Each structure stands twice: as C-alpha cells, then as structure tokens.
Amino acid sequence: MTHTPAEKTSLTVLGLGAMGTALARTWLAAGHSLTVWNRTPSRAAALGEEGAAVAGSVSDAVAANRLVVACLLDDASIGEALAGVGLAGKDLVNLTTSTPAEARTRAAWAHERGARYLDGGIMAVPPMIGVPEAAGYVFYSGSRELFEQHRETLGVPAGTRYVGEDAAFAALHDVALLSAMYGMFAGVSHAFALIRDEDIDPVTFAPLLADWLVAMAPSVHQTAEHLRTGDYTQGVVSHLGMQVAGIPTFLSTAEEQKVSPELVSPFFELMRRRLAEASGDESLTGVVDLLRR
Structure with missing residues (x-):
C-alpha cells in the first residue's frame, strides 16, 4: 500500500x-x-x-x-x-x-x-x-x-x-517578555558606560557581563513563587534592606565615572519606597506591587 x-x-x-x-x-x-x-x-x-x-x-x-x-x-x-x-x-x-x-x-x-x-x-x-x-x-x-x-x-x-x-494574552506575553529585555538592555548600557573611559576592553568585559546575567536569570522563578504565595521573604538571600544599603555605592560609582544614573535611579527609588513601607527581610518582589498602583 x-x-x-x-x-x-x-x-x-x-x-x-x-x-x-x-x-x-x-x-x-x-x-x-x-x-x-x-x-x-x-x-x-x-x-x-x-x-x-x-x-x-x-x-x-x-x-x-x-x-x-x-x-x-x-x-x-x-x-x-x-x-x-x-x-x-x-x-x-x-x-x-x-x-x-x-x-x-x-x-x-x-x-x-x-x-x-x-x-x-x-x-x-x-x-x-x-x-x-x-x-x-x-x-x-x-x-x-x-x-x-x-x-x-x-x-x-x-x-x-x-x-x-483571552485574545489579549499573546500580546501581553509578547510585550511582557520584550519589556524585560529592554530592562536588561538598560542595565547592559549602564555597565558598559561605567567602563567606557577606562583601560578595559569591552570585548573582554562582555563575556563576564553575559555570564553574570545568565547566573542572575533564575531569580525570576523566586519572584514568581513569591507572587503566587504572597510571602516575599521565603528563601531570600540578598534581602531588600541590604540591597538598599548598597545603593549609595552604585550612585557614587556612576558619579565618579561621569556616567548618568538615569537608567538605574528609577529602580533604586522604587526599592527605597518599598523598604519604607515593608520588611527589609523581603526580596525585591514588592516593587511589582508598587508598579501596579
């Protein structure tokens, strides 16, 4: 046959x-x-x-x-x-x-x-x-x-x-993923700007940056679990209080390198606002709630 x-x-x-x-x-x-x-x-x-x-x-x-x-x-x-x-x-x-x-x-x-x-x-x-x-x-x-x-x-x-x-969900998934991509691009731009005027080869620096971003990517799973359970403190290693305490170092470094902080300052401000009203022991997940207001 x-x-x-x-x-x-x-x-x-x-x-x-x-x-x-x-x-x-x-x-x-x-x-x-x-x-x-x-x-x-x-x-x-x-x-x-x-x-x-x-x-x-x-x-x-x-x-x-x-x-x-x-x-x-x-x-x-x-x-x-x-x-x-x-x-x-x-x-x-x-x-x-x-x-x-x-x-x-x-x-x-x-x-x-x-x-x-x-x-x-x-x-x-x-x-x-x-x-x-x-x-x-x-x-x-x-x-x-x-x-x-x-x-x-x-x-x-x-x-x-x-x-x-829901017909909207494809577009919503699309834009959500692309928005995260642009956030990554913003961080990458800031990182390269910090080293731009130094004797650091950007081509040598690039794999270090890429590997670091890959290492940090799994944090999205913890964020998702926190949003599902409502417990923003579970399994947290680098808590909000500690991260907010480090903000002056990032801003001072940008100033020393003559780099505008405009790409990172908005997120730092959200972190500070969250700390002012929530537990310093939680993760950065609370920023999501600030954005929804």
Missing part, C-alpha cells in the same frame, strides 16, 4: 514586510499552497516567482482560502486593509504587533463579522523564521479550537505556544 501524506492546508498571507515575507517563504518551502497580498504589489513579485498566487486585491486574497494570516504594520492597518472585506467563515490569525486591548477589540471585531480569531505575538526576528534551531516561537491566544485545528500549519515557520482563550 502506498502511503499518501496528509494534504497541506492552503492559506493566505496579508502583508509582505520582512516578517510577512519570511513567514510566506517558509510555508511555500514546506509545500503549502499560498496566496499573498501586499499593499505595495511589487513586494509580492518575488513570491509569485517562487510559486505563490499573488492576489490583485485584499478581497481576492481573503476569498482564496479559509485560513488567513495577517502580518501588517499595526492594528489600524488591519482595520483599513479589511474594511468591507467579507470574513464570514474565515479563520483569521493576526500576527500584527498590537496591545492587549487592541487584540481584544480586534477579536470582537472579527467575531462580529463571522470569523474565528487568533492573536499572535512573534518571539523571533525574520532570520529566525523557518530555522528550528533558532528556537523562535509565536504566542497564540483566542479560539483554542482554531489553534488546535491549524496547530501543525502554524508551527511550520516557528514554534507555537498557546497561552489562553
């Missing part, structure tokens, strides 16, 4: 910027029948030569397939591109960067038009798409039924992580 592989899902991709093109090319390479549309038609030409069907209008692109993946500039672009386009019976997967509130609103907008909806947050840059060893992935939230039906297809360009029925 000859084994016949399962038929691959055909789909439409709206938006052919760097990310949209990377997604489209990966689906094409995997053997999926693909229809593409871009506001600037010339960007679709190369994909047309590679086997994609190039739609002349967004309406034609949406009509071509049940599964429609949008990867446009922003949430407003989704509304503009799909205004007046029939979505009844369609499965709309929105990989356009948006806020949680925008995702919830867009989900309701899609449902009013008879479509099932998934929101996505891409944790990768275009060169990571279609490269499994790069470990990129996409957060998905919204219709679980829709996600499960298309899980295999959605997993072709990058890994998939479903984070809940």
